[in-house]
Amino acid sequence: MSYFAEKQPLVADIFSRYPDSPQGRRSALMPLLREVQDAEGFVSESRMAEIAALCGTTATEVRSVISFYSTYHTLPTGKYHLQVCSTLMCALAGSDELWDHLVETLDVQPGEVSADGRFSVQKVECLGSCGTAPMMQINDDGYYENVGPSKCARILQSLRQDLQPLPDNPVPVTVGADGRQVLATGQAIGSSVTGLHRLPEQAGGEA
Amino acid sequence: MKVHVDGIEVELPAGTSAIDAVFSAGGDVPYFCAHKYLSPLGACRMCLVESGSPRKNPDGSFVMEGEGDAATPKIFWFPKPMASCTMQATEGMHIRTAKTSEVVAKAQAGMMEFTLLNHPLDCPTCDKGGACELQDRAFEYGYGASRFGFDRRHAEKHYPLSDFVILDQERCIHCKRCVRYFEEVPGQEVLDFIERGGHTFIDTEEGGLPTGFSGNITDICPVGALLDNVARFRGRNWEYDHTPTTCTLCPVGCSITVDARNGRLERIVAGENRDVNEAWICDAGRFGHPFASEERLTTPLVRNEDGALIPATWDEAITAINRGLLGLPLADLGLFVGADATLEEGAALAALADALNARHVDHFPRHSVFIAPTATLTDVATADAVVVLGADLGEEAPVLELRILEMLRGGLLPAEFAHGTAIADLRLVERPARRPERLAVIGGESRLWGHAGHRVSANGENALTRLAHPDTDDLKAVRALLDGAERPVLILGADALRGASGSAAALLADLASRTGAKVIAIPAGPNSNGLAALNLVPRTGGLGVDRLGEVPAAFISRLDPGMRAGGFTVVHDTHLTATAQLADVVLPAVTNYEKRGTVQNLEGRLLPLNPAAIQSGEAADLIRTLTALAEALGVKAPARGQRGAQTLLMGSVGVNTATVQVGGALHTFARTFVAPAAPHTPKLWTERMRSRDRDWVERIHDLVEGGWTLPVAPAAPQPGGDD
Numbered sequence: 014m015s016y017f018a019e020k021q022p023l024v025a026d027i028f029s030r031y032p033d034s035p036q037g038r039r040s041a042l043m044p045l046l047r048e049v050q051d052a053e054g055f056v057s058e059s060r061m062a063e064i065a066a067l068c069g070t071t072a073t074e075v076r077s078v079i080s081f082y083s084t085y086h087t088l089p090t091g092k093y094h095l096q097v098c099s100t101l102m103c104a105l106a107g108s109d110e111l112w113d114h115l116v117e118t119l120d121v122q123p124g125e126v127s128a129d130g131r132f133s134v135q136k137v138e139c140l141g142s143c144g145t146a147p148m149m150q151i152n153d154d155g156y157y158e159n160v161g162p163s164k165c166a167r168i169l170q171s172l173r174q175d176l177q178p179l180p181d182n183p184v185p186v187t188v189g190a191d192g193r194q195v196l197a198t199g200q201a202i203g204s205s206v207t208g209l210h211r212l213p214e215q216a217g218g219e220a
Numbered sequence: 221m222k223v224h225v226d227g228i229e230v231e232l233p234a235g236t237s238a239i240d241a242v243f244s245a246g247g248d249v250p251y252f253c254a255h256k257y258l259s260p261l262g263a264c265r266m267c268l269v270e271s272g273s274p275r276k277n278p279d280g281s282f283v284m285e286g287e288g289d290a291a292t293p294k295i296f297w298f299p300k301p302m303a304s305c306t307m308q309a310t311e312g313m314h315i316r317t318a319k320t321s322e323v324v325a326k327a328q329a330g331m332m333e334f335t336l337l338n339h340p341l342d343c344p345t346c347d348k349g350g351a352c353e354l355q356d357r358a359f360e361y362g363y364g365a366s367r368f369g370f371d372r373r374h375a376e377k378h379y380p381l382s383d384f385v386i387l388d389q390e391r392c393i394h395c396k397r398c399v400r401y402f403e404e405v406p407g408q409e410v411l412d413f414i415e416r417g418g419h420t421f422i423d424t425e426e427g428g429l430p431t432g433f434s435g436n437i438t439d440i441c442p443v444g445a446l447l448d449n450v451a452r453f454r455g456r457n458w459e460y461d462h463t464p465t466t467c468t469l470c471p472v473g474c475s476i477t478v479d480a481r482n483g484r485l486e487r488i489v490a491g492e493n494r495d496v497n498e499a500w501i502c503d504a505g506r507f508g509h510p511f512a513s514e515e516r517l518t519t520p521l522v523r524n525e526d527g528a529l530i531p532a533t534w535d536e537a538i539t540a541i542n543r544g545l546l547g548l549p550l551a552d553l554g555l556f557v558g559a560d561a562t563l564e565e566g567a568a569l570a571a572l573a574d575a576l577n578a579r580h581v582d583h584f585p586r587h588s589v590f591i592a593p594t595a596t597l598t599d600v601a602t603a604d605a606v607v608v609l610g611a612d613l614g615e616e617a618p619v620l621e622l623r624i625l626e627m628l629r630g631g632l633l634p635a636e637f638a639h640g641t642a643i644a645d646l647r648l649v650e651r652p653a654r655r656p657e658r659l660a661v662i663g664g665e666s667r668l669w670g671h672a673g674h675r676v677s678a679n680g681e682n683a684l685t686r687l688a689h690p691d692t693d694d695l696k697a698v699r700a701l702l703d704g705a706e707r708p709v710l711i712l713g714a715d716a717l718r719g720a721s722g723s724a725a726a727l728l729a730d731l732a733s734r735t736g737a738k739v740i741a742i743p744a745g746p747n748s749n750g751l752a753a754l755n756l757v758p759r760t761g762g763l764g765v766d767r768l769g770e771v772p773a774a775f776i777s778r779l780d781p782g783m784r785a786g787g788f789t790v791v792h793d794t795h796l797t798a799t800a801q802l803a804d805v806v807l808p809a810v811t812n813y814e815k816r817g818t819v820q821n822l823e824g825r826l827l828p829l830n831p832a833a834i835q836s837g838e839a840a841d842l843i844r845t846l847t848a849l850a851e852a853l854g855v856k857a858p859a860r861g862q863r864g865a866q867t868l869l870m871g872s873v874g875v876n877t878a879t880v881q882v883g884g885a886l887h888t889f890a891r892t893f894v895a896p897a898a899p900h901t902p903k904l905w906t907e908r909m910r911s912r913d914r915d916w917v918e919r920i921h922d923l924v925e926g927g928w929t930l931p932v933a934p935a936a937p938q939p940g941g942d943d
Contacts, residue, residue, distance in 0.1 A: 077412035
């Protein structure tokens with residue numbers, strides 16, 4: 014069962030962002046992976062092979078790239094993927110206790126999905142929200158901060174009813190399809206504000 | 221370009237890497253990731269040196285240091301040590317190695333300590349021990365102690381990447397040589413780093429390594445992480461008798477080193493020959509050696525009255541041959557030899573045939589046409605167009621395939637220095653751009669098919685005619701490629717040469733002269749090119765080996781046609797083959813690993829064979845066996861040994877094979893002999909080349925269950941010794 018067979022316009026759009034050369038095709042690896050992971054929650058071996066064929070590379074190469082990034086998953090994830098920051102600041106503020114509590118009450122270990130298919134957990138490195146430790150990120154939706162015992166219980170309670178509470182803060186910086194970094198407010202930041210130039214031979218393009 | 225290394229000035233060509241500058245000056249730098257035939261990467265950071273260059277003022281004069289006449293250009297040193305394998309040496313550059321620089325010595329010792337952090341201390345049980353780059357360099361450049369007091373990384377220690385290659389993930393130091401090898405040389409991206417940082421390991425997602433050239437990664441692994449599974453746990457490196465020789469499984473003639481221990485052939489590793497195989501050999505050549513030490517014939521066998529072959533002495537065998545051939549006209553004795561016989565053996569056989577006036581003389585396999593090679597393997601690698609006609613290179617000449625793939629990468633041959641091939645040639649890059657449009661494959665599908673820009677599915681036998689008179693657009697494109705190229709090479713394989721005649725040769729010569737193409741016709745057998753210069757084809761009224769059944773009596777050396785001659789049959793072979801089982805007398809032969817002699821490869825290069833220390837009982841090469849045959853026939857043997865055969869060869873074809881150097885020398889014989897030949901399909905791997913270990917397990921089980929004691933140590937002292 015092919016994921017991209019029905020999505021030729023999307024595939025063509027992704028490939029159009031890169032030079033039309035063997036090397037350029039390989040560059041499309043990351044957005045293709047992101048596409049599969051966003052849709053399915055993880056990248057299975059058959060998807061790796063499919064993406065490899067699209068990029069003109071091998072499944073080994075694809076797995077190598079996936080395994081380099083901790084944010085790609087090769088095992089299924091739950092509807093709510095809880096990413097608990099476990100770096101020093103959060104650890105001092107009780108992220109270990111938060112982690113133990115999550116693992117115990119949800120009965121999942123990293124790499125597993127809870128029986129109802131809702132939850133999976135992952136320890137992540139610093140998410141840059143040390144002032145509000147301990148904190149966790151749910152999917153790519155945003156940060157849940159100062160997660161103490163009662164707040165944790167409230168969040169889990171709502172998630173069990175599929176009523177995901179609004180995050181305290183959205184993920185600070187995202188990169189749009191046009192390659193620009195934007196804050197949650199929509200304000201463009203970083204060097205992409207001035208550092209992206211329109212390529213001369215692609216006049217009319219969005220740069 | 222002048223470069224100063226530790227105060228020694230050396231003159232070097234522009235573009236030389238700093239690491240080669242150091243070695244050119246007679247210095248030494250440790251390195252793990254650089255490899256002569258791979259792109260320099262700078263992964264291991266062991267080849268650190270301090271370096272600095274003069275700098276120019278805006279007016280073009282050098283920034284000087286010192287006063288008056290004593291002033292010299294001021295050297296601006298890099299603030300930190302640099303990896304010399306990825307740094308280009310420049311005019312006037314100064315380089316300081318660990319020999320003169322405390323900073324470098326400390327940096328290298330520090331890197332060594334990092335590399336050893338997670339390396340297990342299992343050298344005593346590691347096959348690489350004694351020939352390990354890491355071991356040697358740790359001894360030479362390390363602190364000799366580690367300050368790391370914690371647990372080392374633990375990972376899979378016996379991870380089979382394929383039947384032939386075992387990976388020990390703990391030992392891997394992440395030099396990336398194997399990853400780069402697969403990507404750059406055979407063009408198969410089957411290995412890569414998985415995970416990152418301290419968790420990094422090597423793995424494949426393709427369900428194993430592709431056969432063909434996978435064994436080379438066991439040679440280039442600088443540690444004991446990738447090991448040859450056929451030779452695993454068979455001996456320590458210092459116990460092996462190393463014999464540099466030439467592989468004769470196919471007509472390429474790769475340089476190999478045969479490692480034998482206690483009279484058993486245990487391992488084959490690639491040798492370096494820049495003109496032939498660079499540093500690579502195929503899997504058959506590396507792993508297909510178990511036959512040399514398994515189930516060998518060690519004494520002659522004579523068929524007794526009950527019809528059974530029983531062991532005998534050479535004298536008894538000679539008597540049996542004498543009796544068996546009694547009354548047979550000498551000229552009726554057929555003399556047949558396999559095409560992997562050496563030139564010396566061929567000369568001895570041809571001379572004996574002359575002495576006997578024998579008509580039924582032949583060697584097998586051979587083509588019915590001889591096309592002298594005009595291209596060398598280096599020509600193939602540096603060509604700008606290669607057309608392969610009717611060849612399955614994987615079966616016929618695997619390393620030729622690697623040289624063609626080298627052509628697709630631009631044919632960049634690493635430079636050569638006094639210290640050998642450049643350790644880091646900066647022109648070689650990771651993920652080189654390939655030029656598939658320069659390769660055309662006409663014929664059946666093969667492994668090379670996937671790399672070719674022009675693919676024409678055709679019946680190999682008429683491929684040449686169709687290329688000379690292109691009838692389709694595809695063929696016209698190939699022809700245009702040939703016509704437009706400056707250094708084109710035509711390669712003809714077995715399919716194109718099968719049933720070819722003189723007219724095909726004329727057509728080829730015409731095509732070659734029109735297009736300026738050089739030609740390699742892959743010979744049918746490993747030494748077919750050499751043996752063609754000797755009169756080893758059926759003579760007037762004679763029969764070839766394909767009509768063995770009609771020959772009144774025959775002597776068959778290292779050939780397995782699976783049938784016997786019409787009458788008395790003598791078989792000279794290394795194993796009890798199907799043919800040998802039908803013979804009246806079987807004489808034990810030596811393999812080509814145990815021979816001294818000379819073979820000629822597909823490009824016409826004479827290459828030397830040297831005998832490895834392999835136990836083979838009373839087995840004899842063809843020259844000495846022919847003296848026994850001559851004795852049985854009551855004639856004087858034309859040659860009694862290697863010297864005599866060399867003299868014969870000198871007399872008949874004017875080549876002195878006693879002076880052939882290690883790397884070989886190109887030679888064209890003035891005259892060649894051809895005759896119609898039976899069709900032959902080349903096959904690289906034979907059943908016997910696979911390891912029979914599983915048989916042994918069963919056999920040992922049988923022995924134990926049967927109450928036998930295991931053959932642990934032979935009672936008699938063994939030749940080769942246990943040094």
